[in-house]
Amino acid sequence: MIFITGPLYAGKEEYIRQALGWGAEDFSANAVRDVHTLVPCDHLEKLADELAGKKVVIATEVGCGVVPVDPAERRRREDAGRLSCLLAARAETVIRVCCGIPQLLKGEWP
Amino acid sequence: MLSLIIGGAGSGKSALAEALCCKLEGPRLYIATMQAADGESMKRIEKHRRQREGLRFDTLECPHSLDRAEIPQGANALLEDLSNLLANELFSPKGSGADAVRRGLQKACERCANLTVVTNEVFSGGADYGEGTMQFLQELAALNRELAAEADLVAEAVCGLPNVLKGALP
Numbered sequence: 300m301i302f303i304t305g306p307l308y309a310g311k312e313e314y315i316r317q318a319l320g321w322g323a324e325d326f327s328a329n330a331v332r333d334v335h336t337l338v339p340c341d342h343l344e345k346l347a348d349e350l351a352g353k354k355v356v357i358a359t360e361v362g363c364g365v366v367p368v369d370p371a372e373r374r375r376r377e378d379a380g381r382l383s384c385l386l387a388a389r390a391e392t393v394i395r396v397c398c399g400i401p402q403l404l405k406g407e408w409p
Numbered sequence: 410m411l412s413l414i415i416g417g418a419g420s421g422k423s424a425l426a427e428a429l430c431c432k433l434e435g436p437r438l439y440i441a442t443m444q445a446a447d448g449e450s451m452k453r454i455e456k457h458r459r460q461r462e463g464l465r466f467d468t469l470e471c472p473h474s475l476d477r478a479e480i481p482q483g484a485n486a487l488l489e490d491l492s493n494l495l496a497n498e499l500f501s502p503k504g505s506g507a508d509a510v511r512r513g514l515q516k517a518c519e520r521c522a523n524l525t526v527v528t529n530e531v532f533s534g535g536a537d538y539g540e541g542t543m544q545f546l547q548e549l550a551a552l553n554r555e556l557a558a559e560a561d562l563v564a565e566a567v568c569g570l571p572n573v574l575k576g577a578l579p
Contacts, residue, residue, distance in 0.1 A: 306530065306532030306533045306550075307532040307533070307536050307546060307550065308532060308546060308547055308550030308551070308554075309532060309550065309554070310554050335536070359533075359536055360532075360533035361533065361534065361535050361536055362533070362534075363417070363533035363534050364533070364534020364535050365534070367535075376535070397415070397530075397565060397574055398413065398415060398553045398554050398556075398557035398563060398574065399553075399554040399557050399558060400557055400563055400574040400575050402572075402574055
């Protein structure tokens, strides 16, 4: 599995589709995006195991701002971060995309 | 040469951009985008002025309408910063939208021998904002990606250190 992370609107999906030569159908059949929206979740390990069955998983970094006052918001943000760590651990390749530019964090370039 | 420096608040992106510009021979132009609206922005402007003291920058005030700015041909320019310029074009009464920024950048690229653009990493703190903020984020991200695609150098400032994403530091 290739895990793609990076800031909002950084061009994460565009990058990996181009890198793999995937059209929209390939992408929808083999990839899942916006996994940071699948939280809060009481079974993050299980969720990560399921997601790791895909060829490509994409998450947006959401944990770099001020700690939210609202406990539910804090929980979501924390879970999103933990989920990304679990996905990165399961991934063969981890790439961070910033301003449309990929940076390899783990494994080899696809 | 076009360089894009991105970073979060207090990441040292200005100092990094200034250091890059100071490696260049000849006169340097600082394109300042912040509108002095209140005490805090005045203080911020003053801090940046002090930081640039002795670095031999001429200052061109340009809070909006970069496409009409009189940038000398062949300038070594530092534009600081893109998010301020975009916010002014989107939200201030004198603004005329994101495309004005796009046109202005195009013109600045044509005019300048070297252009360094400072922009803000504001995309990693959540994805759940109001409509106006989401529009601002989308427009800024698009400008960042477009500049990064054209740029010779893209670096992210992290704790004052450059994380080079594209090209190489001079």
